[in-house]
Amino acid sequence: MKAHQKDQPGKQGAQEAEIAEAARRAALLALDWGTTSLRAYLLDASGDVLATRVSTAGVMNLPVPAEEGGFDAAFDEACGVWLEHAPTLPVIAAGMVGSAQGWVQAPYVETPASVDALVAGIVRVKTAQGASLCVVPGVLEPGALPNVMRGEETQVFGALHGALHGTQHGTLRGTRHDTQSALIGLPGTHAKWVVVEGGRIARFYTFMTGEIYAALTAHTILGRTMKRPAEPDTHAFLRGVTVAREHGCEGLLATAFSARTLGLTGQLAADEQPDYLSGVVIGHELAGLEVALARRDVTLAQCAPQLIGSDSLCERYRLALEQFGCMRAHLVRHATERGLWHIAMQAGLVGSPR
């Protein structure tokens, strides 16, 4: 059959052969399964990505309801073509798939959280096709104001350990980082800032930056006078960051209103307002982080944060961090797949890299 396909390689046949070949070479199937999307990576024995498949079948967006086999259906749709050719491939997943609303609940591991603790907290679920899915737990920082993460813990260890088993493929190679201590920022809907000490997640902070920005622009008076600029307005953004930095303790409730009053008084054009407000909100996040770090006598200016996220958002954060005297922030790519690989390796799902 394979020979036949080689002799008469139709487009579909060639694709199928490629899939089969990738599956044959694969050492791990790694899933980043969040609220709104499912991202599947096929990794080889060195942890390099052979293939990627992305679906919108997030935990809150399954093709059929969970109680009707929605997780199995989504998993099969995303990964069935690979598992067909490699049914014994180990499978690991991180993210909301391990939450109370997920496929199986993987209870939080408490801070300080090491990779070993995450490995010990892995919960397995059997898929309809017979695969055993290893779900990485999230991390909880207990206390008067607890904090939680699911998925970011995996990215954090990916950022720390990604470079250690880089191969010929540039995409998975990075700068050699300190794996024992770091400050790692994960901008987004619920931005996280994670402090790594002694190779463990020591503590972390959550800021509802992305979600509150979206709510402010879509559901308050501030959005009404806004006009999306043709391209991002860095000047307006940094102006907003500066306002938040200088008025951090007066708070977002006060400074956000300046997007309106500066508009009313002709000092901020309609198409400057979205980036200005973005700067105000991100600036408050960083001002708040600075205060949190100061409780342990750390300043942002001393740190060289690693940023995990989209290039454009991380670049915004890098510029904003400079306003706080933090000049060494840098983007880390492929943290998710690197983290899944690293945890799978520590869990013995895959062999040590060469």
Place this chain on the structure above:
Amino acid sequence: MKAHQKDQPGKQGAQEAEIAEAARRAALLALDWGTTSLRAYLLDASGDVLATRVSTAGVMNLPVPAEEGGFDAAFDEACGVWLEHAPTLPVIAAGMVGSAQGWVQAPYVETPASVDALVAGIVRVKTAQGASLCVVPGVLEPGALPNVMRGEETQVFGALHGALHGTQHGTLRGTRHDTQSALIGLPGTHAKWVVVEGGRIARFYTFMTGEIYAALTAHTILGRTMKRPAEPDTHAFLRGVTVAREHGCEGLLATAFSARTLGLTGQLAADEQPDYLSGVVIGHELAGLEVALARRDVTLAQCAPQLIGSDSLCERYRLALEQFGCMRAHLVRHATERGLWHIAMQAGLVGSPR
């Protein structure tokens, strides 16, 4: 005709007689005309309220579009029955009716703003029925982060001067206040805190407390796990205030998330979350105010703020202020109609009270 009504007083006839009698006794028609409502007060020569009419015809909610005579239509609907009997009655209005989206624009008066400055800034607009409507200007505090108000300036002077011409009617009588210096809080969608010095509005602060709370509960993940309690939960509210007070400078972006994580960890029930978050948001407002006041070496604990707003909301603020050591906050009622009366008096629209 009047005698006839007296002889055979049908219900409608009695009402009409009452309206005519009130209009005959009236010295001023005073309007609080905001974004979503129009409130009309008929005041006698002592500034006492003879009658009130309320309509939903706010500036953004006119019965017909503004360019098709919407303001005249709304005014006539609310006040026509009175003006019919007293066509020469002076009419004064405050609020968004004087904004760029209002009936006529009454340009902002800058801080420090006295009643005399407001009077000098009054702009008149002729109604279709021939009345001359005097529109009170708003107040602008210029600067790097400007602040604006429209309507609140009138309430502020109402709170300061309301008691000075109280009459037999308890509703318009209050405690005798210092009219030269005060801290006045106006909770709401865009809460204002106004500092009065030398009888003038010296400076003020705006916090988007009400609007951001509404956006958080309706349009972020925080609302999803909330359940409205049967009655307001003061304990949960004060717990939120305390969190904001203790973590003020980390900011709302960080503390708001605790409504979720405390829920996830079983430390905050679903029906405690709305009031807890309300406490967090109001707490951040007061923490921000404390920081703003501190720039002039003032603390909330030293102040005896006057609160203008609904009884229940002002009571929340009074309790929250106590958490900041501010034990002498108190509610001021009828500030709007008192303020309109005072400004009308200063403008010579009505004679001095007896």
